[in-house]
Amino acid sequence: xxxxxxxxxxxxxxxxxxxxxxxxxxxxxxxxxxxxxxxxxxxxxxxxxxxxxxxxxxxxxxxxxxxxxxxxxxxxxxxxxxxxxxxxxxxxxxxxxxxxxxxxxxxxxxxxxxxxxxxxx
Numbered sequence: 613x614x615x616x617x618x619x620x621x622x623x624x625x626x627x628x629x630x631x632x633x634x635x636x637x638x639x640x641x642x643x644x645x646x647x648x649x650x651x652x653x654x655x656x657x658x659x660x661x662x663x664x665x666x667x668x669x670x671x672x673x674x675x676x677x678x679x680x681x682x683x684x685x686x687x688x689x690x691x692x693x694x695x696x697x698x699x700x701x702x703x704x705x706x707x708x709x710x711x712x713x714x715x716x717x718x719x720x721x722x723x724x725x726x727x728x729x730x731x732x733x
Contacts, residue, residue, distance in 0.1 A: 613668070618713060622666025622675075623650055625719035626709035633723070635660065644697065647690035651709070658703045661691045663727070666711040669720075675710035676724070684728045 613621070627637055630653050638659075639652040651662035663683065665675035687706060695704070706728035712720040 613713070618666050618668060619664075621713055621717075621719065622709075622711035623664045625666075625711050625713075625721050626662065626664045626723075627651055629709065629721040629723060630660075630662070639694075642690075642694060644690075644693050647686075647693045649687070649690050649694060652694065658705050659700050660705050660707050661687060661694070662707045662709050663687055664709045664711060666713060669712045669714045675712065676708065676722075679708055679727060687728060 623640065627640060630651065631637060633655075635653040635655045637651065637653050639649065642649040642652055649661055650664040651660075653660045653662060663679065665678040667673065667675045667678075684706075691704065691706070694700075705726055708724040708727035710722040710724065714720070
């Protein structure tokens with residue numbers, strides 16, 4: 613499985629996990645210019661920007677380790693662009709979906725709410 617395939621599989625698993633938990637999926641792989649958001653979802657009048665990090669189960673580091681300060685800054689900038697375009701005025705939250713892909717292709721999804729501080733404006 614290539615890195616791109618691993619990433620796509622992780623995003624699919626995370627999106628399905630969120631759907632099962634009652635989230636409405638508004639966007640997947642949203643892009644505008646150099647900005648990109650993995651998943652944008654809505655639940656209970658809160659807009660969730662979900663960064664998905666995926667690793668093969670036998671990897672050296674867990675997916676959570678890829679959520680660096682630089683990635684958090686990029687996520688905030690992309691969210692600002694999304695909000696400007698969408699006109700959303702309600703509550704927002706930044707979450708992380710950490711996905712492990714096992715050798716048999718099954719996935720484990722850990723959804724970490726408020727993984728990035730919300731005082732970003």
